[in-house]
Amino acid sequence: MQELAYKKTDEIEMHCVPDLGLLLADELEKFIDENRLDRYKLLGIGLALPGVIDEEKKQITFAPTLRMTNISIDGLIAHLRYPVYVENDGTSGGYAEYFLQPEKSSMAYLSLENGVGGAVLLNGAPYFGMHHRSGEFGHMCVEPGGLACACGKNGCMECYCSAKRISTDLGITLEEFFAGLEQHNPEYETLWEDLLQHLAIGINNIRMALDCDVVLGGFLSQYMTPFLPDLRRRTAALNTFEDNADYIDLCLYPRRAVMLGVALYFIRDFIETI
Numbered sequence: 001m002q003e004l005a006y007k008k009t010d011e012i013e014m015h016c017v018p019d020l021g022l023l024l025a026d027e028l029e030k031f032i033d034e035n036r037l038d039r040y041k042l043l044g045i046g047l048a049l050p051g052v053i054d055e056e057k058k059q060i061t062f063a064p065t066l067r068m069t070n071i072s073i074d075g076l077i078a079h080l081r082y083p084v085y086v087e088n089d090g091t092s093g094g095y096a097e098y099f100l101q102p103e104k105s106s107m108a109y110l111s112l113e114n115g116v117g118g119a120v121l122l123n124g125a126p127y128f129g130m131h132h133r134s135g136e137f138g139h140m141c142v143e144p145g146g147l148a149c150a151c152g153k154n155g156c157m158e159c160y161c162s163a164k165r166i167s168t169d170l171g172i173t174l175e176e177f178f179a180g181l182e183q184h185n186p187e188y189e190t191l192w193e194d195l196l197q198h199l200a201i202g203i204n205n206i207r208m209a210l211d212c213d214v215v216l217g218g219f220l221s222q223y224m225t226p227f228l229p230d231l232r233r234r235t236a237a238l239n240t241f242e243d244n245a246d247y248i249d250l251c252l253y254p255r256r257a258v259m260l261g262v263a264l265y266f267i268r269d270f271i272e273t274i
């Protein structure tokens, strides 16, 4: 279940929802044909997007990473001929991690990718909050008046702790960044220290608010293992009640949790019918 069967990455301008919907439907049908899949066995399509989802209005109300607001979900899925489930990417990733580690019944999942997001899981179920914005840790302020964020505010954790800050913004890959860090590139060291410190502030705030384990996910987390002791030390130093931060863990699936999480919506229902 954790295998990735197919992957395609495309750089497209996503300003027109109907066009994007058509593209999705077209790519899906091509994928099914190329892999000779049986359409009748397809349980459904899971779409995970970096945005706030309003189920009542059937809209993705706010997606700063995509630079889009008020995306009509019906418009997006109109051309898909199968049952569709749309979820926030952080929530999907968090749910997958919970599913794979059920002993962590309550946790905050903090996803570090080009955007920063997350999810809150309480007693095994996602906690969405009053406006489906629970776990939007990326826009939690960690530096008042700090760097400008795509959301229009300043000092958000996403500005300080995203993978984009240490790759795309520098014009290098993450591999190049961490190779440079290993060779003590002073610019990279300063940037990384700053990222870790703001990450520690964000994690400590999450811990203070929720008092649960914090799991770091997203593709940046796969580079974090050697830095975890330092991150825990920095986080513990900020905490009023605890002298260690062993509650911070790395996720099991830094690259596939989102896809797995949104697919689980259908798989879970299917298993219940057996």
Ligand SMILES: [Zn+2]
Pocket: 138, 139, 149, 150, 151, 152, 153, 156, 158
């Ligand atoms: Zn923001």
